Every structure is written in C-alpha cells, then in structure tokens.
Amino acid sequence: MRRGREALTFWLFVGPFAAGLLLFTYVPIGWSAYLSLFDAHNTVAPTEFVGFDNYVDVLTDRAFLDSLGTFTVFAAFIIPTTVVLSLGLALLVNRIPIAQVFFRSVFFLPFACSYVVAALIWKMSLFSGVDSGVANTVLGWFGVEPQAWVGTVDPPLYWVVLVTVRLWLQLGFYMILFIAALQRIPRHLYEAAWIDGASPGWQTFRYITLPGLRGALVAVLTLNLINAYQAFDEFYNVLGDSRGYAPFARPPLVYLYYNSLGSGGQDLGRGSAGALVLALVIALATLLSGKVSRRRR
Amino acid sequence: MTRIAHWVVLALAVAVFLLPFAVLLRDGIGADWSTVADLFSDKELMFTRSLVNSTVVAVLQTAGQVVLCSLAGYGLARVRYRHAPVVLYAVMATLMVPTAVTFVPSFVVVSSLGWLSDFRGLVVPGLFSALNVFLFRQFFLDFPVALEEAGRLDGLSRWGVYWRVVVPNATGFVAAIAVIDFIGSWNQFLWPLLIAQDSDTWTIQVALSSLLTAQNPRVTLLFAAAAVSILPIVLVFAVAQRYLVRGVTETGLTGQ
Numbered sequence A: 001m002r003r004g005r006e007a008l009t010f011w012l013f014v015g016p017f018a019a020g021l022l023l024f025t026y027v028p029i030g031w032s033a034y035l036s037l038f039d040a041h042n043t044v045a046p047t048e049f050v051g052f053d054n055y056v057d058v059l060t061d062r063a064f065l066d067s068l069g070t071f072t073v074f075a076a077f078i079i080p081t082t083v084v085l086s087l088g089l090a091l092l093v094n095r096i097p098i099a100q101v102f103f104r105s106v107f108f109l110p111f112a113c114s115y116v117v118a119a120l121i122w123k124m125s126l127f128s129g130v131d132s133g134v135a136n137t138v139l140g141w142f143g144v145e146p147q148a149w150v151g152t153v154d155p156p157l158y159w160v161v162l163v164t165v166r167l168w169l170q171l172g173f174y175m176i177l178f179i180a181a182l183q184r185i186p187r188h189l190y191e192a193a194w195i196d197g198a199s200p201g202w203q204t205f206r207y208i209t210l211p212g213l214r215g216a217l218v219a220v221l222t223l224n225l226i227n228a229y230q231a232f233d234e235f236y237n238v239l240g241d242s243r244g245y246a247p248f249a250r251p252p253l254v255y256l257y258y259n260s261l262g263s264g265g266q267d268l269g270r271g272s273a274g275a276l277v278l279a280l281v282i283a284l285a286t287l288l289s290g291k292v293s294r295r296r297r
Numbered sequence B: 001m002t003r004i005a006h007w008v009v010l011a012l013a014v015a016v017f018l019l020p021f022a023v024l025l026r027d028g029i030g031a032d033w034s035t036v037a038d039l040f041s042d043k044e045l046m047f048t049r050s051l052v053n054s055t056v057v058a059v060l061q062t063a064g065q066v067v068l069c070s071l072a073g074y075g076l077a078r079v080r081y082r083h084a085p086v087v088l089y090a091v092m093a094t095l096m097v098p099t100a101v102t103f104v105p106s107f108v109v110v111s112s113l114g115w116l117s118d119f120r121g122l123v124v125p126g127l128f129s130a131l132n133v134f135l136f137r138q139f140f141l142d143f144p145v146a147l148e149e150a151g152r153l154d155g156l157s158r159w160g161v162y163w164r165v166v167v168p169n170a171t172g173f174v175a176a177i178a179v180i181d182f183i184g185s186w187n188q189f190l191w192p193l194l195i196a197q198d199s200d201t202w203t204i205q206v207a208l209s210s211l212l213t214a215q216n217p218r219v220t221l222l223f224a225a226a227a228v229s230i231l232p233i234v235l236v237f238a239v240a241q242r243y244l245v246r247g248v249t250e251t252g253l254t255g256q
Helices: A002-035 A053-059 A062-095 A100-112 A115-126 A134-141 A158-183 A187-195 A202-212 A214-229 A233-239 A252-261 A268-295 B002-027 B033-041 B047-078 B084-096 B099-112 B119-127 B130-141 B145-153 B158-169 B171-187 B190-195 B204-212 B219-239 B241-254
Strands: none
Touching: A002 A268, A002 B047, A002 B084, A002 B099, A002 B119, A002 B130, A002 B158, A053 A062, A053 A268, A062 A100, A062 A158, A062 A214, A062 A252, A062 B002, A100 A158, A100 B002, A100 B219, A100 B241, A115 A134, A115 A158, A115 A233, A115 B002, A115 B204, A115 B219, A158 A202, A158 A214, A158 A233, A158 B002, A158 B241, A187 A202, A202 A214, A214 A268, A214 B241, A233 A252, A233 B204, A252 A268, A252 B099, A252 B190, A268 B099, B002 B219, B033 B047, B033 B219, B047 B084, B047 B119, B047 B130, B047 B158, B047 B171, B047 B204, B047 B219, B084 B130, B099 B119, B099 B190, B119 B190, B130 B171, B130 B241, B145 B158, B158 B171, B171 B219, B171 B241, B190 B204, B204 B219, B219 B241
C-alpha cells in the first residue's frame, strides 16, 4: 500500500518530464535509426528499405568528410585561444582590489548577445570588406591594403572572422567559471608558499593555482569541444547570403542542414544516418578527452 | 610598474569588448530615429511580429522548463521509489547526446505531429532539459530535510511540502536557472529556423537572419533591428546579473 503511494507520488513529480523526454528525445533517436535504413525523401513513413546505403552515402561523401575537417580546424583555433584568454581574463579580474563587479560585467555582457546579432556586427561592420570597415581602418593605419575578410579564401581570412566572433561571445562565460574556481582555492595555500619562499607569480601559479583549477579546466575544455562541434549560427549567418552558402567552411551541422533539411528537398534517411554518425563521433571525442585528462592527473 | 601594466591590459580588454556594442549603437540607433520607426511600421519586415513571437516563446519556454524540471528534480532527489535509479539513469544518459545532433530526429517527430510553423513546435520540444533536472536534483539533495519534515508534521502532503515549503525557499536558485533559460531561449536560432517556416511564426533571430542574408541588405535598418532585439536581454542582464552569474557557475561547473 505504502509502496504504491510512493510510486504515485514519484510519477506525479517526474511523470510529465519523463513523458516529454521520451517523446522528444528517445522516440526521435529511435525513429531516426529506423529512417536511416530507408529511402526517406520528403517523408517520415518510408517504404523502401535500403539497408546501410545511407551510411555508405554519408561516409563516402567528400563534403561530409570535409565538414569533419572544417570542425577540426575550427576546434584547433578556438579551443586553445578560449582556454588561455578566458583564464587570463579571470586572473586579471580576480587580482584587482576594486570594481571587480564592473569588469566582470563588461567581459560577461556579450553572453547576452545572440550569435545572429554578433555575426551581423562582425560581417557588416567590424570585418566588412569596404575601406571604412573597422578592421580595414586599423590595417590602414599600418599602411596595409583593405581586405575582403569574409570572402577571402587564400589566405583563409574568414577564419579570423569566425574565431573572433565566438571568442567575443563566449570568453566571459568561461571567465566566470574560472573566477568561481579561483575563489575556491584556499588563500592559506598561497600564504604558506610565500612563507616557504616561493615568489608570487609564476611559481605559485604553477604549483598552486593551476592544480586548483584542474576541475574547471576539464569543464571548460569539454564544454568548448561540444559547443564547437555544434557550431552553426555564426557560420550560417556570416558565410550565407542571398546566393546561398559559401562553397567552403561547412562544419557538420551546416552540412547536415543543407544536405538533408535545407531548400534542396528533404532527405531524412540520409540526414538521420549523418546525425547518428555525428553523435558517435562526438561521443568518442568526449570519452577520449575524458581519458586524456584523467591520465594527466 | 607591473600594477600599471595590469591596469593598461585591463583597460585595453574593456575597450575591445565594448567596441562591438559601440558599433552597434553608432550604426543603429545613432543614425536616426526614423529608421527605428520604419522598423516597426513596415509590415513586410515581420519585425514587430517576430518580437512578439520571441517574447511568447521565451516566456512560455522558461516557465515550462522551470516548472517541469524542478518537479522532476525534486522527485528524483527525494521520493523513494523502487525504479527511481533507472529513471535517473535514463535522464542522465540524454546529457551525453548533444541537443544539436538530435535536430534532424526531433524535426522528424515535430513535423509528423503537424507542428511545423506552429508555436507548439517552437516551445514544447525545448521544455525537457535533462541538464536542468540534473541541476535541480543536486540543489534539492542539499536542501535542509528538517524544513520538509516540519511541513509533513503540519499535515502537508509531499506535493504540499513542495509548493509551500521547498519552492519558497528556493527562489534564488530558481531565478538563476530561469535567467539562463530565458537568454538561451531568446537567442536560439537553429531550431526556430527549421520549425518557423512560415514568416508569421518567425522569432526575432530568424527575422534578423533573413534581413542579414537578403539581397542588398539595408545596413542601417539591420543595425537598428539588432540593437532593438538585444534590449530585452540587456535589461534582464542588468536586473538579474547576480542570478545569472550563479546560474552560469552552476551549469558550467556541474553540468558536464
């Protein structure tokens, strides 16, 4: 009797959420796995079974492999710069005696801005190709010719635009994580180190601060990796225009969007196969990064 | 000497971080107020409509997320039920699946429900955040049991204890989660881009993007629209910064 009542109470609290999770997470994944084995052009109830053809299609598609390459390049730029700069900001802000809240707010403010708005500012003003664009004005002071940032492939200047826009948007977020972690490092550790003759600066940073930030570093790296993998908004808005999307720099989600859901007709079987392959790749990457950071301990 | 260098670096960083906002204001509002008036009066731009849509979506989604996820988090933290560990495991497992990777599958489900270009399609699938449930559960695990027991002795049921004792003592945490959810909902782009195919249901981000990727974009108009679109969020930011910082710390450090 009592057990039955507890069950009822449990489902009263958890039931609505669990039902939604089932319908909007588990059912889609299962349905997708099913669709990925069918020819599903513009339909969610396909009849033509094609086995693993969709998977073969995706994995032999040059554009898909290119999208993984694009992600790798993007991650190689964005992850190290984000970690170093957000930690740098956190150290700068954490050390000042006054107006900490003001400085923290300034660096965190871009978090409130959407990728669409930021892409707009970057594309139309900061890195616009005209001579009066902000970046080109700065180049002009040093006598350098104006550049067509977004459209320049050789050298790939568009990466400057894509990386800086994401840095501006997310540095404050990661800075907050580092500040929280810094404030959890017990102050007496530093005092003990000074008494033992350690110089404040590199020595205490290397042997007290850095080990104290281990958890935060792993969190920042993992979140950064997952977020970079899912990059879509700034790519779509910076590189897309009325003629469509640029022929280069399509990360996985942009590839998936244009190849299975975009204007060229829906191919849900292939899109599902692509989504499942991507899910597998990110799961492996996350596991691997977890392994590596554990070994470092 | 190093102290001066410290402040110089800090000042430079502040200038770099504020520059994009300065540009936005200069090119948008700074131009003239008639541009802003155009924005609201030209029906073709869908600007007013999309602002209203975004407000509806963000408010409903935030409220729904907070209510559903806090209830689930509390149930998973406190109610002793034989199969609770299995349910908890099933919820946590979805944390490993990045939301954006499931966008094709979710699109399939939403379109077969007939929810394309429909508010239900925009709001409902985003309500079930496993991350929120996880955070609420962690918070409720640390909630003082004595308070809840006092409520039980007063004759309240678990449901009654939840609403009369637990929620009133958790407002700070609820606000932290709500602020994060609201900003996320207002700024989301990919999902509404897929679902709001009819311009009547565009959210503000989709409307801005269509202005940006249009043929010969009207630059002043674009910047004015962008400036107006971030006003609600800047307001939320200013009023609730304390909660925002707390929410970010919680979601970032425990959410992985």
